[in-house]
Amino acid sequence: MTDLSQSPAGAAPRKHGGSLLQQTPRTRKRNAAEARFRGYGIAAITAGLVMLLVLVTTIVSKGTGAFQQTFVTLNVELLESKLDKKGNRNIEDIKKVTTFGYAPIIKGAMEATVEELGIETSLKAKELAGVLSKDVAAQLRDYVIANPDQIGQTVEFRFLASSRVDGYLKGRVTRDSIVNDKNISAEQLDLVDALAAAGVLEKTFNLDFITGADASDARPEAAGIGVSMLGSLFMMFVVLALALPIGVAASIYLEEFAPQNWLTDMIEVNISNLAAVPSIVFGILGLAVFINYMHLPTSAPLVGGLVLTLMTLPTIIISTRASLKSVPPSIRDAALGVGASKMQAVFHHVLPLAAPGILTGTIIGLAQALGETAPLLLIGMVGFIASNAPETIADGLLAPNSAMPAQIYEWAKRADPAFYERAWGGIIILLLFLVTMNTLAVILRRRFERRW
């Protein structure tokens, strides 16, 4: 036993290291390196923030237009001679009148309005009606079929203006840009100015964009994201109902019960790799298995949900396992020590503590699935699907539908710039969904964590 309190004999006296008030060259160099590194960090964050700002500004400036639409308010006389020639209000006969049959009524209404307002124009009736959307006839027909007793009356309608007129009011279409445009003429724009001055034509909030269905290439003004939003929601419902229980059960088994051997190691490696598999691979898997083999309906949110479940599972499993791992082993020991079974230890103590992490992982997985487009391309959930809103849950799961990102993609690739605006608008809605989900994740996390 040596006595450590005595200084060893013969130790050399310490060398004097210079004044503390002066930095040595080495310290100066080290401090400079640190300052540089801090500078890089701030620069990186600034660059990121600037890009985020540019992104948000672009999206908002380009997308807000989609939430406003130009409408024309017209009094329409629903002529019995055109709509119900027999005059017996038989709904089957009324249905026989196609949208073409409504064209004269619309022309007449435009003519009457122009006359009433005293607008001087050399335009013919057909050109007058050209400022209105091609969707107007369908809108009118739907109204008449729903209210056959209104035939013969004069009813006030709010009609969509055509996308060129709408673009003119939003500044997208100018008198210079329409020189070679067959869809609209300078006289029609004069008429639009006059109608706007009279208050008949105005730009207002467009609820139909949020609730409506997609429309064909010629009618961008009528296109809405609502139905594909429902498609997305039904898919998320399927993903949540399948991926959460399967993912959590798989992680609990792998983390708490499975023996540590080469098989579980293999599974672990494979799950990690699956998380990095391109989503289009899951799409083609879904096409082969769910549609070609199991014969589930094409374009159905059920199939989309199944494919996205496959894609989301690895994310959920990885985050669940991570949060299970982060629960201190002392909690498991404590539970086992008082005689809890393994399952009781997991379900009574470990799982509640891991819940915030599991929840966050699940919501991140869902958000990922919500924004996924590629696998949907392969199972036919993209393309022109202008179905009406599903009426039942089974309908919602099985009837062909689109999804928000697929709808945005679809709009973005169409020729008419009016669709481009809608694509940006769709992105705003998609981002709102994602922000909401992430906020929800934060709130749930907070609430769960406060309990402990």
Add this chain to the structure above:
Amino acid sequence: MNDMTLMDNTVDTQNIKIAAKDVNVFYGDTHAIKDVNVEIEDNTVTAFIGPSGCGKSTFLRCLNRMNDTIGTCKVTGDILLDGEDIYDKRVDPVQLRAKVGMVFQKPNPFPKSIYDNVAYGPRIHGLARNKAELDEIVEKSLRRGAIWDEVKDRLDAPGTGLSGGQQQRLCIARAVATEPEVLLMDEPCSALDPIATAQVEELIDELRASYSVVIVTHSMQQAARVSQKTAFFHLGNLVEFGPTGQIFTNPEDPRTESYITGRIG
């Protein structure tokens, strides 16, 4: 070592509660416990001492099969609790652990209320038929854990909000709530300050009346203060086992002597 007062430990001849015969423990290829034979008596505090890594905690964890949770751990030999082999295939470790309670090195209350911490064991074992009975068990256990007076007004407060010493006594109360016969303590005071340690040690001495207590400790003073029997482990071997007084004053093995005088370890 002069300040250490050895208790006048009277060792009554009592029933053997746990008997270990030729116990070997392997972690994969590591031979952690080598041919350990020990007999632990009822109503006695038995201390396991020895340097770090000597296998005393491993052996303790064999006594309620906590090592089962480690996949690579293999136990051979017999450990008899009241004459029954606890490693018999028919033995469910869950039932065993209700009989052999455990207190861990670091206080590990559940992140729940004080009440729920204590009530958890009785609940899962169905020891109480109704709320009134459960209340009674909780109160009795907290009294036994010598913490009742400090927490009786805040049973709904989280157990993790207590001080370290209180948490450890809460864990002891939790362990005794399932009416165990043996109480295993794995360095129960190593995370506590001297005052809390004194309280826990006092409690251990009281617990001796109802249980057979096995305590692993790094502090030889603590072993001398609280135990009647002491086992000295070294490199996986049980070097010496006997009455505490004898181990500390007149050890037979030179290794024991080296350890208690501070020359090894």
